[in-house]
Amino acid sequence: MNKAREFDQSVVSELKALLGDRVSTSAAVREHHGKDESYFPYAPPDAVVFLKTTEEVRDVVNICRRHRVPMIPYGVGTSLEGHILAVHGGVCIDLSQMNAVLAVHESDLDAVVQAGVTRKQLNEHIKHTGLFFPVDPGADATLGGMAATRASGTNAVRYGTMRENVLSLKVVLADGRIIQTSRRAKKSAAGYDLTRLFVGSEGTLGVITEITVRLYPVQEAMSAAVCAFETVDGCTNTVIQTIQAGVPIARCDIVCDKTVGAINKYKKTSYRVAPTVFFEFHGSAASVVEQAETVQAIAKENGGMDFQWATKAEERSALWDARHNAYFACLQLKPGARAVSTDVCVPISRLAECVHETMEDVKDYINPVPLLGHIGDGNFHLMFLIDPAKPEETELAKQFNRRLVERALKMEGTCTGEHGIGMGKIDSMRLELGDDMMDLMRDIKHVFDPHNLMNPGKVVPLP
Numbered sequence: 001m002n003k004a005r006e007f008d009q010s011v012v013s014e015l016k017a018l019l020g021d022r023v024s025t026s027a028a029v030r031e032h033h034g035k036d037e038s039y040f041p042y043a044p045p046d047a048v049v050f051l052k053t054t055e056e057v058r059d060v061v062n063i064c065r066r067h068r069v070p071m072i073p074y075g076v077g078t079s080l081e082g083h084i085l086a087v088h089g090g091v092c093i094d095l096s097q098m099n100a101v102l103a104v105h106e107s108d109l110d111a112v113v114q115a116g117v118t119r120k121q122l123n124e125h126i127k128h129t130g131l132f133f134p135v136d137p138g139a140d141a142t143l144g145g146m147a148a149t150r151a152s153g154t155n156a157v158r159y160g161t162m163r164e165n166v167l168s169l170k171v172v173l174a175d176g177r178i179i180q181t182s183r184r185a186k187k188s189a190a191g192y193d194l195t196r197l198f199v200g201s202e203g204t205l206g207v208i209t210e211i212t213v214r215l216y217p218v219q220e221a222m223s224a225a226v227c228a229f230e231t232v233d234g235c236t237n238t239v240i241q242t243i244q245a246g247v248p249i250a251r252c253d254i255v256c257d258k259t260v261g262a263i264n265k266y267k268k269t270s271y272r273v274a275p276t277v278f279f280e281f282h283g284s285a286a287s288v289v290e291q292a293e294t295v296q297a298i299a300k301e302n303g304g305m306d307f308q309w310a311t312k313a314e315e316r317s318a319l320w321d322a323r324h325n326a327y328f329a330c331l332q333l334k335p336g337a338r339a340v341s342t343d344v345c346v347p348i349s350r351l352a353e354c355v356h357e358t359m360e361d362v363k364d365y366i367n368p369v370p371l372l373g374h375i376g377d378g379n380f381h382l383m384f385l386i387d388p389a390k391p392e393e394t395e396l397a398k399q400f401n402r403r404l405v406e407r408a409l410k411m412e413g414t415c416t417g418e419h420g421i422g423m424g425k426i427d428s429m430r431l432e433l434g435d436d437m438m439d440l441m442r443d444i445k446h447v448f449d450p451h452n453l454m455n456p457g458k459v460v461p462l463p
Contacts, residue, residue: 081422115144
């Protein structure tokens with residue numbers, strides 16, 4: 001993570017002439033913007049700018065381009081693969097103040113937002129309309145960051161990921177041009193699909209400043225449930241059979257006994273300490289009951305021991321709040337630890353096999369290895385808790401992760417279902433896609449960013 005470029009201090013003078021006190025070079029601000037939730041060492045930028053408009057982003061990009069200074073877009077810093085670390089120095093473009101909901105088109109079921117709007121903010125803004133935005137990665141991430149990493153989360157099994165829920169983007173390119181990738185029409189065959197190119201580009205092709213997203217009607221009835229199982233296999237087999245039975249389940253997440261124990265301690269809950277699946281059902285009042293009864297029967301056949309209902313909104317929120325806090329709860333299993341998080345996703349028919357082999361593999365790991373994941377779409381995570389002061393622990397965790405990635409790829413899966421590549425999964429992506437695909441992505445990167453200024457060192461690093 002060597003900062004190979006010498007930072008030109010005249011850049012700060014130009015930025016301050018443009019933005020005034022919305023430019024910071026203080027150590028505290030730089031450090032805050034040089035760390036995320038990953039296990040990588042902190043890498044602060046040389047300066048941080050706080051922007052409010054697309055035109056300001058363009059002006060900053062033009063200044064940085066003239067001086068050949070790297071640029072790193074920043075939302076709220078919840079990424080898990082070092083996406084926002086300034087490994088080559090440069091200017092961090094903080095978009096959190098670009099937080100306006102620009103338009104809500106209720107009849108068309110879409111909304112236009114600035115990149116700094118968070119998912120909770122959008123849903124609070126539109127709650128009076130009877131609509132909601134479903135993509136829920138757990139953290140209250142910005143929609144710009146979610147688009148950039150192609151995020152998904154607990155609702156993806158029914159509503160899809162950011163890939164399916166972004167209609168259009170406004171992007172500032174490395175050469176200062178501002179583009180709109182498409183119109184608001186629900187479909188188009190006009191040229192290359194540049195929207196999909198930028199969704200998941202992780203700031204390496206341009207800076208996303210506005211997003212047009214799909215909205216959905218709030219269902220008549222919603223019901224959540226939590227069910228403990230004798231084994232992890234019982235959890236995965238229940239989910240596979242539920243999906244194959246055609247039950248339109250809205251959310252479906254797994255946690256192992258270690259994770260449940262950590263959640264109970266962290267959130268003062270009292271769930272049975274056993275492998276557990278969290279469910280949610282959306283639909284009419286009658287269909288929600290029917291779905292839940294079907295799943296309950298399937299769960300019972302697979303060793304389901306409890307099926308606790310949560311029908312009131314506050315009860316459902318408490319249940320999913322517990323699940324969303326699992327990551328931070330598990331960090332407390334080893335105080336002071338950081339987590340090397342895995343993120344494989346496999347076809348649903350191979351899920352039970354992949355999870356079973358993986359849990360066997362980690363039995364002898366040096367620390368507890370919590371399991372959690374969105375298994376309704378075949379995506380699960382392990383948390384390898386490491387002491388950042390002991391490099392040998394990091395290397396051991398990465399060895400386990402490499403075996404997991406190889407296992408998933410043999411099952412026609414992927415090395416990342418939702419966290420993205422960043423710095424942490426570049427080698428895994430090469431193993432998954434091959435050299436020809438990596439070369440093609442480098443060619444695309446070079447066309448959009450010939451001087452390698454846009455979030456350099458991430459996804460497909462250029463020489």
